[in-house]
Amino acid sequence: MNSRERMLTALNHEEPDRVPIDLGGTVVSTIAIPTYAALRKHLKLPEKPIKTLEFVQQVAVVDNDVLDRLGVDVIPVFANPPGGYKPVFVDEGERGESFKDEFGAKLLRPKDGFYYDWREFPLSEPSIDAMWKMAWPDPADPARYRGLRERVEKLRQSTDRALFGIAPCGHDLFNQIFRVRGMEEGMMDLLINEDFAEAFFDRLTDTICTAQSLYLKEVGDLIDVHFTADDLSGQSGPMISPELYRRMIKPRWAQIIQTIKSHTKAKIFYHSCGAITELIPDLIEIGVEIINPVQVSASGMDSAILKKKFGKKLSFWGGGCDTQAVLNRNAPADVRQEVRRRIVDFAPGGGFVFNAVHNIQTGVPAANIAAMFDAALEFGKYKRSYNT
Secondary structure (H helix, E strand, O other), X not given: OOHXXXXXXHHOOOOOOEOOEOOOOOOOOOEEHHHHHHHHHHOOXXXXXXXXXXXXXXXXXXXXHHHHHHOOOEEEEEOOOOOOOOOOOEEOHHHOEEEEOOOOOEEEEOOOOOOOXXXXXXXXXXXXXXXXXXXXXXXXXXXXXXXXXXXHHHHHHHOOOEEEEEOOOOOOOOOHHHHHHOHHHHHHHHHHOHHHHHHHHHHHHHHHHHHHHXXXXXXXXOXXXXXXXXOOEOOOOEOOOHHHHHHHHHHHHHHHHXXXXXXXXXEEEEEOOOOOHHHHHHHHHOOOOEEEOOOOOOOOOOHHHHHHHHOOOOEEEOOOOOOOOOOOOOOHHHHHHHHHHHHHHHOOOOOEEEOOOOOEOOOOOHHHHHHXXXXXXXXXXXXXXXOO
């Protein structure tokens, strides 16, 4: 069974030869650049220049030799960079390095910091007029799609790994209001400046739908899984009330997912960190087929209960090792037992893709990472006892 067959079998809730594995298939399931360099050294692979998969999070493109060594079954398919925007990096001395994103927000990476974060916001007031006048990504920029189909056709012919589609212009809806207004102001807008929030979400939904349509018209028949993302929860529960989510956010995500499904048969992957159990039925209702990162350390996110409650309708992509308390802190033997536990919970009947919870961060021991993927290959074999 090749990687693509293995992935599609699992996502169709059947048992393949082994649990499929991801590292580097998305911008939320890869590895920090310094940690990737250490992992390559630990695996005794040759030194080589490390490419950046996504520079905000400072995460790495995972090379084919690592994919082969770890048994990875999926690779990403991005659109091209836009023609009308290029980040300009500014040295701010002791503060670090900054740039402005396509919405005009300023991101800063502190000196010796690990990643960029949003620090200055383009909308100081909840003004609909100012929102329309501020910088926005152009989802129809032809540079994003030029030569895309030809590139992906060649990729599909050259690999049997599953292809993971990732459209341009961002994917966050709920979270994006915080990136143009700031966290506190954005939260208040949802409650007391609803006209502004609704107008912002409407324009952003149109932007995302346009980008999804144009991307999928090019490659919708060539990809196997398709990326969506919008963090909804914190460690203990949703960041807003379920009622507010269902009134303001859910209908727009339903529109986005309907747009995606009109252009592709690829499985719909949805990333949301945190304790999302209360919102999973809503995600299923609007067409989500896979959840990630499955933050098993968050409240109410027990792997066995999630599988029992939602495993017939939903696949779990992640949750393979607790990254808050095990992968980063414990010994390789403990990592191995954690992986076995999660596979026992998630793997039966298919519907599970092995990955750590979110990106593997800077400072995680390379020996633990290798132990995690080796254990996934060992314990992830089907037609055998999970308890061996």
